[in-house]
Amino acid sequence: MRKLTLLFIIMALSTGMGFAQKEQRRQKRQEVAEFRLNEDICSNCKRKIEGNIPFEKGVTALAYGDDGTTVKVTYRADKTDTLKLRKAFEKIKFEVLETNLVEKGQAE
Amino acid sequence: MQKLIILLLLTFITLPAAADEKLKGYVLDEQKDPVTGANIYWEKSKIGVTSDSEGYFEIDHTQLHEHLIITYTGFITQSVHVEEKNKALKVILEEDKQLLEELVVSRRTPGTLTQRSAVAQTQKVTMGEIHRAACCNLGESFETNPSVDVAYSDAATGARQIKLLGLAGTYVQMLTENYPNFRGVASPYGMDYIPGAWMEGIYISKGTSSVKNGYEALAGQINVEYKKPQTMDHFSLNLFGSDAMRMEVNADAGIHLNEQLTTALFVHYSNDTQAHDRNEDGFLDYPKTKQFNLMNRWNHEAGKYVAQYGFKYINEQREGGQETHHHTLDDPYSIKLNTNRGEFYTKQAYVFRADELAESAAVIASGSIHDQQSQYDKTPYEVQQKNLYLSLLYEKDFSAMHNLSTGLSLNYDGFDETLQTSSFNRDETVTGAYAQYTFNLHNKLILLGGIRADHSSRYGFFITPRLHLKYNPYEWIHLRGSVGKGFRTANVLAENNYLLASSRRIEIADNLDQEEAWNAGVNATFYIPAGDREITLTGEWYHTRFMQQVVVDVDSDPHAISFYNLNEGRSYSNSAQVEMSYPFFTGFTLTAAYRYTHSMSDYRNQLSGETLFLTKPLMNDYKGLLTASYQTPLRKWQFDLTGQLNGGGRMPMAANTNPLWEEQFDPFMVVNGQVTKFFRNFSLYLGAENLFDFRQPDPIIDAVNPRSDNFDATMVWGPVHGRKIYAGLRYTIPRY
Known part of the structure; x- marks a missing residue:
């Protein structure tokens, strides 16, 4: 048991670094949507967004727009859509004023 | 200095309940130029304004308890607790060097930050850094830090010692919440008294620090900040278990009772009571330990008046010695320690002005009772230390350039100490006063000079001068220098009672003097742009020279430990360190550091009168x-x-005929690793300490005959327990 756990750790550590990149390559159809919120995104709001939105199914990247009120979400089109993501924002008490599909996903 | 005050305000102050007038203020950049068009708004009410060409703004107060947020593109967003309604606020925005066209989420802040603005060289170990290792308590929080070493003092009691700048931990002043703590009898095991999960951050400063906290801190200062009820999460839980069957639970909750009153409760329980004897020397590799730790703190803010209260209780039981689970022994050698410690503290602050010319007064009071009942085989050692500390501080900015801080202090230590049948009761009261002046030339040149005068009931009057200098001709280079004096009262038995885990005779000279040392150091930190990121390069050198020291001599006689005054002898320590860190790509940071330490002292053989000038034993080069x-x-x-390569060093001198240990010990490597998986409100971690299972061979001398003249568990230079695999869970109900 002890050796097994150790083996697992060594494996996890050595493969860990390339893990994320590999995961991204596997993903096929990515879409990017912009969500304009009803308020300026304060530092605590960022904590809230970063603590929740990445854990929505299908979300692969997150960024903020220059205007201080939009969040750019990259996600797998086969796993989620803008409607579901909008609901996710509402669940953490943000109102979404506008949803923009910036990049339509294309199959590789 | 202003930043220090802002920091003080952030720690102490929040918003009053009702407000009727407009809040006025200025937004400036680091060069003190006005920032035009910055957004200023209340975090919850979202009422906002922008600053004009003078950087000036006016904003209505709100009824809510909320932060004022100041944002401007290209600058780090500031969140300010506004306390003074009627005085103009001054906000200094720091340029965000990391920021590009678009903010990328998960741009990580490094775990260990060199405080750019601090006058003295200060490193902050953040919660993120603490979470990088198993980190069950303070003693285990420095595994990724190059400056601080934490090593076992002996192979039987689990006592741990910090080493900084090549000096023993007793020369490092320990602070919690910025007041002195864990002095005297608490020092050998104090590293275990602060659970990792309770901490918000650890500040490490090297060299003599400010005179505000007293005359101690010869080598440096370590300040632990606990989580604050105002800002901490609603609830957090940390469960930990290791393959050695160590179990640990930490839980804390922050409760906002009303706008003015917040409280937090912290609980810790750990149980490490499995017997382990992997090297089969008949002795437990480390003691069986049980600890219960409880803390409650309160924060009360009413306008200009801020108060904090805290209470803490610790019970710890340790049991080391010969392993009786698998061996039947008629009369096993055993070490038992039972510790009870109670603490309280309060801070009361009144802020007269919180604008650019801040003025405040504060009282700090803290006290503790520490009771240790111990049995080192046939030798009972009982000690009770009572401590009371009072400090009165006043601070005022006369202008942007001149700041004065002054205060009075009183410290009482009382010891009731019994070793076998001899008692060593004593007490010491030290009253003192200090003044500290800061000259700040546009934040480019900062000069901080402090002096304090104290009177000890045992040692009479003494003066402690200290001087710090910081010069940053350009934003990318920060130069620091410090020189100062430090004093300390040695409590030899209380601070070194783990040495009773040997057959050595204990010889304590009469009339031990107060320890006295000069420390000087220089430091240069460069922030070199490389790509869109920054290389941080730090080089430093520190020298400590003792004018008077209580020498701990394990060299003159292999069967004795002697404590005596250095008197005319020589004792010094040099420490040089280079450190470089670079975030190679998003999310990845690499830090490399190398430190060289050279400590020398005179050791005087009490019998022959012969003096030897030797490197300090059991210290890595x-x-x-x-x-x-x-x-x-x-x-x-x-x-x-994390990989640590620890250099070799000198062993204490063994007997001439038939030596039982080598003259030197060899360098050794310790590797730690951890994987953490984050979920929405919790995370799981799995890791290994000492991955390659390095252990010091035979850490206990003559373990087979623990009652012989040769028995000694204190010749420890390396890890006494091997690989530890652990896993845990952190769960939080966040406060946004």
Whole structure:
């Protein structure tokens, strides 16, 4: 048991670094949507967004727009859509004023 | 200095309940130029204004308890607790060097930050850094830090010692919440008294620090900040278990009772009571330990008046010695320690002005009772230390350039100490006063000079001068220098009672003097742009010279430990360190560091009168550290790996005929690794300490005959327990 756990750790550590990149390559159809919120995104709001939105199914990247009120979400089109993501924002008490599909996903 | 005051305000102050007038203020950049068009708004009410060409703004107060947020593109967003309604606020925005066209989420803040603005060289170990290792308590929080070493003092009691700048931990002043703590009898085991999960951050400063906290801190200062009820999460839980069957539970909750009153409750329980004897020397590799730790703190803010209260209780039981689980022994050698410690503290602050010319007064009071009942085989050692500390502080900015801080202090230590049948009761009261002046020339040149005068009931009057200088001709280079004096009262038995885990005779000279040393150091930190990131390069050198010291001599006689005054003898320590860190790509940071330490002291053989000038024993010559951390873009996974190369060193002198140990010990390497997986409100971690299972061979001398003249468990230079595999869970109900 002890050796097994150790083996697992060594494996996890050595493969860990390339893990994320590999995961991204596997993903096929990515879409990017912009969500304009009803308020300026304060530092605590960022904590809230970063603590929740990445854990929505299908979300692969997150960024903020220059205007201080939009969040750019990259996600797998086969796993989620803008409607579901909008609901996710509402669940953490943000109102979404506008949803923009910036990049339509294309199959590789 | 202003930043210090802002920091003080942030720690102490929040918003009053009702407000009727407009809040006025200025937004400036680091060069004190006005920032035009900055957004200023209340965090919850979202009422906002922008600053004009003078950087000036006016904003209505709100009824809510909320922060004022100041944002401007290209600058780090500031969140300010506004306390003074009627005085103009001054906000200094720091340029965000990391910021590009678009803000990328999960741009990580490094775990260990060199405080750019601090006058004295100060490093902050953040919660993120603490979470990089198993980190059950303070003693285990420095595994990724090149400056601080934590090593076992002996192979039987589990006592741990910090080493900084090549000096023993007793020369490092320990502070919690910025007041002195864990002095005297608490020092050998104090590293275990602060659970990792309770901490918000650790500040490490090297060299003599400010005179505000007293005359101690010869080598440096370590300040632990606990989580604050105002800002901490609603609830957090940490469960930990290791393959050695160590179990640990930490829980804390922050409760906002009303706008003015907040409280927090912290609980810790750990149980490490499995017997382990992997090297089969008949002795437990480390003692069986049980600890219960409880803390409650309160924060009360009413306008200009801020008060904090805290209470803490610790019970710890340790049991070491011969392993009786698998061996039947008629009369096993055993070490038992039972510790009870109670603490309280309060801070009361009144802020007269919180604008650019701040003025405040504060009282700090703290006290503790520490009771240790111990049995080192046939030798009972009982000690009770009572401490009371009072401090009165006043601070005022006369202008942007001149600041004065002054205060009075009183410290009482009382010891009731019994070793076998001899008692060593004593007490010491030290009253003192200090003044500290800061000259700040546009934040480019800062000069901080402090002096304090104290009177000890045992040692009479003494003066402690200290001087710090910081010069940053350009934003990318920060030069610091410090020189100062430090004093300390040695409590030899209380601070070294783990030495009773040997057959050595204990010889304590009469009339031990107060320890006295000069410390000087220089430091240069460069922030070199490389790509869109920054290389941080730090080089430093520190020298400590003792004018008077209580020498701990294990060299003159292999069967004795002697404590005596250095008197005319020589004792010094040199420490040089270089450190470099670079975030190679998003989410990845690598830090490499190398430190060289050289400590020498005179050892005087009491019988022959012969004096030997030797390097300090059991001290590593150097330390190399390489630590890497990677977080995936959405912060779902984190990988940490740290390698420490610890240099060799000198062993205490063994007997001439038939020596039982080598003259030197060899360098050794310790590797730690951890993987963390984050979920929405919790994270799981799995890791290994001492991955390659390095252990010091035979850490206990003559373990087979623990009652012989040769028995000695204190000749420890390396890890006494091997690989530890652990896993745990952190759960939080966040406060946004």
